[in-house]
Amino acid sequence: MSRYMMIMRVDPAAAADFADVDFSEVIESMGRYNEELIKAGVMLAGEGLCEPEDGFVVDFGADPPVVTDGPYTEAKELFNGFWIIETSSAEEAKQWARKCPLGPGVKLEVRRVSETEEFDTDNPWIQKEIQWRADLAEKAAQTARVAAGR
Known part of the structure; x- marks a missing residue:
């Protein structure tokens, strides 16, 4: 995709x-x-x-x-x-x-x-980008759980 x-x-x-x-x-x-x-x-x-x-x-x-x-x-x-x-x-x-x-x-x-996988994943800034995206996804999931009353 x-x-x-x-x-x-x-x-x-x-x-x-x-x-x-x-x-x-x-x-x-x-x-x-x-x-x-x-x-x-x-x-x-x-x-x-x-x-x-x-x-x-x-x-x-x-x-x-x-x-x-x-x-x-x-x-x-x-x-x-x-x-x-x-x-x-x-x-x-x-x-x-x-x-x-x-x-x-x-x-x-x-x-x-572009996807982060297209870049050199050994690069520390690309590693940070991957972590930032994971953190944002977790924050969105937490917000969705709170909104759903769980």
Whole structure:
């Protein structure tokens, strides 16, 4: 199994066209899509993002890095949300990406998420990464047990 990140990118001109769309319809179509991903057992995470005015960019081309508050006038496309899915193949990830209820002016960039096993596991930082992930998984399991009242 491999994990893939599907990154939603919206052309700013297309985003202006969305102003006339009933947002409850957008939520409903995305909700149905997310439910399909969950029922199929492939969705690991997914989030929409707030408007660029609420964010900032850190440019490491200078020392110290320069922070610029949004919106980002130089952006050709805005990163509006993402999903992380786990599928048996790149072809299956493509099939899920094609099903996403998006329209003109919107693209999904799909990239495989690297796994720690792909790196030199003798490296102390990779060993720490493996331990951090195990600690986070245990913390999530504890939270789930508490929430379930056990």
